[in-house]
Amino acid sequence: VPHSPALAFLGNSLDRCANHRTDQEWLGRLLKQPSTRHIHMNGDRTVIVDEKLQTFQQANSAEMVLLGVDGNGHGWFASSTASEENLLDLRSLAVAGVLPPGELAILAQARSLLHWHARHGFCANCGAQTEMRDAGYRRHCGACATEHFPRTDPVIIIAVRRGSRMLLGRQSAWPEGMYSTLAGFMEPGETIEEAARREVFEEAGVRVGEIKFHSNQPWPFPSSLMIGLIGEALTDDIVIDPKELETARWFEEAEVRSMLEGKHVQGLKTPLPMAIAHHLIRACLRANPGEVD
Amino acid sequence: VPHSPALAFLGNSLDRCANHRTDQEWLGRLLKQPSTRHIHMNGDRTVIVDEKLQTFQQANSAEMVLLGVDGNGHGWFASSTASEENLLDLRSLAVAGVLPPGELAILAQARSLLHWHARHGFCANCGAQTEMRDAGYRRHCGACATEHFPRTDPVIIIAVRRGSRMLLGRQSAWPEGMYSTLAGFMEPGETIEEAARREVFEEAGVRVGEIKFHSNQPWPFPSSLMIGLIGEALTDDIVIDPKELETARWFEEAEVRSMLEGKHVQGLKTPLPMAIAHHLIRACLRANPGEVD
Secondary structure, eight states: OOOOOOSTTOOOOOBOOGGGTTOHHHHHHHHHOTTOEEEEEETTTEEEEEOOHHHHHHHTSSOOEEEEEOTTSOEEEEEEOOOOTTOEEHHHHHHHTOSOHHHHHHHHHHHHHHHHHHHOSBOTTTOOBEEEEGGGTEEEETTTOOEEOOOOEEEEEEEEEETTEEEEEEOTTSOTTBOBOEEEEOOTTOOHHHHHHHHHHHHHOOOEEEEEEEEEEEETTTTEEEEEEEEEESOOOOOOOTTTOSEEEEEEHHHHHHHHTTOOTTOOBOOOTTSHHHHHHHHHHHTSSSOOO | OOOOOOSTTOOOOOBOOGGGTTOHHHHHHHHHOTTOEEEEEETTTEEEEEOOHHHHHHHTSSOOEEEEEOTTSOEEEEEEOOOOTTOEEHHHHHHHTOSOHHHHHHHHHHHHHHHHHHHOSBOTTTOOBEEEEGGGTEEEETTTOOEEOOOOEEEEEEEEEETTEEEEEEOTTSOTTBOBOEEEEOOTTOOHHHHHHHHHHHHHOOOEEEEEEEEEEEETTTTEEEEEEEEEESOOOOOOOTTTOSEEEEEEHHHHHHHHTTOOTTOOBOOOTTSHHHHHHHHHHHTSSSOOO
C-alpha cells in the first residue's frame, strides 16, 4: 500500500543503541540473527534492502554500520556495495512514497553515515588512514590519535513574506518552472536567525526582520539538517546573486496557491511535499485567509 | 563599560562579504587599510585583538581568514599565532562580559574557523595536504579535487519538565554543585526532536513527548550550534548512563529558583547567563507562577 507523500525522512523509530556500539559480543550476536535487516547502498543515489545475511557478511566484513534495533527487536545494519543490481534511487523512493515513512528515515540515516565513511578514510589532522569504530559512529586515527565523528550540516531554509506576497527563487539546475524558498548552509559563529538573514540578503538582496522557527528535516544528500523558518521581509527590492539563483521574485498568494494546486497558467510549480520547502510555503498561506489544504 | 552578561556569542553584525571571498584584489585592498582589525588566536582558549598590521602580515601570510566588514567599513581578519603574550581566554571574556556582545560573537566566528583549519590540513578523502581557499571558507585538495567546508555541529540542549519539576543532571568534570539541562550532538538522519528524545532517554532514561523550540546559540568550543528546546516528560523514573552523567534528578521549581538566585542551601547552582542552559531553565520557570527575572 503506497503511503501518503508527507515530509520525507522523519519518524526513524530505531533504538540507535548507542550504549552497545563498542560491545563486539552484542554486535556479533545481533548480526547473526536471521531477522536482522541489511541495507546495501551504492554511491549517491542507489539503495536496496536485502535480508540475505550470507551475501552481506561476505561482501562487507570491513565496514558495517549499526543503524539500530526496531520495535520487534530486529537489528538493522548498513554497508556500501559495488553492486549495480536491484538498486533503487533514494530520492525516487521518497517521492513515490512506497515505503513506510519510518523506513525511509532509516535509509536516510544509512545514506548519511555511509557517505561520511566513504569520504573520510583519512585523517584531516595528519593525513594517515583512519579506522571505523563504535559500529560506524566514529573513525580513529592510529597515527595522531584524533577521533572523527560523522558530520551533520545545518542548513537554513526560509519562506520570506511581505504582506500578501512571498519571495521565491529558482536555480538554473532545477526542473523547469520550479520555484522554492531560499536556503543555505550555516557558517561558523552564526545563530539560525543570523544565517537566514545573511542568506536572503546574499542571494536576493532582501532584508529580513522577525523570524519564526517552523519545522526541521534530515536531508540525506548527503548529510544536511534542514531548519525551516518563516521570516518577515523589511524591504522590497530584489537583487539576485547570479552565482546562486537564476531568478527570484515576489509571488502573490493567489499565484502560489495555483502553483501548489498544479493549476498555474504558465506551469510554475513548488517543490513536492517530501521537501520542507513545500510545507513552509503552505504554512505561509495558512496564516492568511483562503488557505489550501 | 562592562556589558550585561546575556547569552554570549549572539549579535555578530559583520557583513561576511561572501561575494568577495575569491576576489584577491578586493581582499588585498582591505588588508592594507590602517583601520583593518586583526584577531590572533592561540589554540583552544586564547585570543587577542591587535591592530598592528605589520606584525600581523609578517606572522600570518599563509592562512588568514576573512571575518567580514563592520558597519564602519573596517575589515576584520583572523589568524592563528604561536605567541603566548597578551592573550585572553575566550570563555573568560564571555563570562566577564567585558566586550560588546557583537564583538564577542566575532571572536566566536574566528575561533570556530581557525580551529577547523588547524585540524583540517589534510584531505579526509585521500590523505593529501589541502590549501585554504575562499578567504578561509573552503579547503581544496589538489590531489583528488575534493572541496572541504567548515563544519558546524548541531547540538540539542533541552530543559525537560514534568508538572512543577525539572530534570537536571551533572557531569563529574563540571564545577562542584553545578546542575544543567541535558545536551548532546545530533546524529545523521535525525530530526531535532528525535535527537532530543534519544539523548534524554540515553542519558537519563526519561521519555519525552511534546518539544518546543526555544532559542539557539553558536558555541565556539570548537564549532557547535546549540539548539535550545523545552520538552514535556512522559515518565518519571531516572536511569542515568554513568558514562555521560554523574547524576541527574528532578528539581522542584522552588529549588531551581534558589539555584538561579544563588541562594541554594547546599550551594547547588545553574550555568551562567552566557550559556543557553541558563535561559532554558529560566524559561521553564517563567511558564509557571512565581517567576524569577
